[in-house]
Amino acid sequence: MRSLPYVAGAAALALCVLPAASPAFAAEPDSEFAFQDSRITESSGLAASRAHPGVYWTHNDQDEPRVFAVDSRTGKTVATVTLKGVGKPRDMEAISVGADGKVYVGDIGDNRNGTWDHVWIYTFPEPAELGDTTVRATQYTVQYADGPRDAEALMVHPTTGRVYIASKNEEGGGLYEGPHPLRAKGTNVFKKIGEVPWVTDGAFSPDGKRLVLRSYFSARGYEWGSDGRLGADYRVKGPIQRQSEGVSYTADGKGLMFSSEGVGAEVRKVEVEGGGDDGKASSKGGGSAAGDDTEGEVPAEAAYGAVVLVVATLLFLGVRRLFRKG
Numbered sequence: 001m002r003s004l005p006y007v008a009g010a011a012a013l014a015l016c017v018l019p020a021a022s023p024a025f026a027a028e029p030d031s032e033f034a035f036q037d038s039r040i041t042e043s044s045g046l047a048a049s050r051a052h053p054g055v056y057w058t059h060n061d062q063d064e065p066r067v068f069a070v071d072s073r074t075g076k077t078v079a080t081v082t083l084k085g086v087g088k089p090r091d092m093e094a095i096s097v098g099a100d101g102k103v104y105v106g107d108i109g110d111n112r113n114g115t116w117d118h119v120w121i122y123t124f125p126e127p128a129e130l131g132d133t134t135v136r137a138t139q140y141t142v143q144y145a146d147g148p149r150d151a152e153a154l155m156v157h158p159t160t161g162r163v164y165i166a167s168k169n170e171e172g173g174g175l176y177e178g179p180h181p182l183r184a185k186g187t188n189v190f191k192k193i194g195e196v197p198w199v200t201d202g203a204f205s206p207d208g209k210r211l212v213l214r215s216y217f218s219a220r221g222y223e224w225g226s227d228g229r230l231g232a233d234y235r236v237k238g239p240i241q242r243q244s245e246g247v248s249y250t251a252d253g254k255g256l257m258f259s260s261e262g263v264g265a266e267v268r269k270v271e272v273e274g275g276g277d278d279g280k281a282s283s284k285g286g287g288s289a290a291g292d293d294t295e296g297e298v299p300a301e302a303a304y305g306a307v308v309l310v311v312a313t314l315l316f317l318g319v320r321r322l323f324r325k326g
Helices: 005-015 300-325
Strands: 046-048 055-058 066-071 077-084 094-097 102-107 119-125 133-136 138-144 151-156 163-167 173-177 187-196 201-204 210-214 219-224 230-236 244-249 255-260 266-273
Touching: 046 094, 046 201, 046 255, 055 094, 077 119, 094 151, 094 201, 102 151, 119 133, 163 187, 187 230, 210 230, 210 244
Parallel strands: 046 244, 077 133, 138 187, 151 201, 201 244
Antiparallel strands: 046 055, 055 066, 066 077, 094 102, 102 119, 119 138, 151 163, 163 173, 173 187, 201 210, 210 219, 219 230, 244 255, 255 266
16 A cells, blocks of 8 residues: 655654564464565465465565465465566555456555546466466456445455455445456446445455455454345454555465565464354454454553554545645
């Protein structure tokens, strides 16, 4: 996510007071980890591999057309996939793995509040073997039925294969449904099917019965109906992170992985109550996100860090409004 230059310094100064966490490194897959690759500077999306247990796909937002496969056992990059056959990305913000075995990359960011009349989705088959490679990707052109907008969340339903995008707006966004299947020729028009909060990423549970959407300070879960619409919502207690950007279910549905931007950024795990796809996210394995109700007291350090994050974001939004009016 880009921010205004004169806000970035103030925000960085405010964020430096946050206590650093040290995720445990373990031999088990789907453990908490930190990105070890210095090229991963702005991890803006996260998706569990279907073909390689314990591996997660991620990418920078304003970068070359490439994605990284990271082993959660070590935090090390085990494959860099460069996409050919697509243009230079403008703002890649989301990634998901579909039931068709393809990786979907959403070049859907629009930090100028909806000035681009179209955005793109890129897809490529998930490699059977991990290693640095170049693949020919398919590029899809996307428009929204109600006009351009900023977005950072793209989710592919694990059983139907339909693609969804959640838009990002401080007053609340929308959930958009794409045509199925997507067409490489022409334009794919996404239609609004629901209201959602301010969203920076989202993920379906592996069985497709739940959808989790995260923002900078909180996360929300939704029952997903057989009609392909949002059902009852519930709280999801995620960790407090410096730049909350990505979320993914683990491949077995027993946990949620939350990622953040920055070199060496941490990926934190939150267990799902009851285990598997039928459970809801608990606070085990991670602190609770600001904005959600919690049981018991919130540690003073976490509360102070949340306040600093809120203040920094309010400053950013206020200055951005002035910038737009100017």
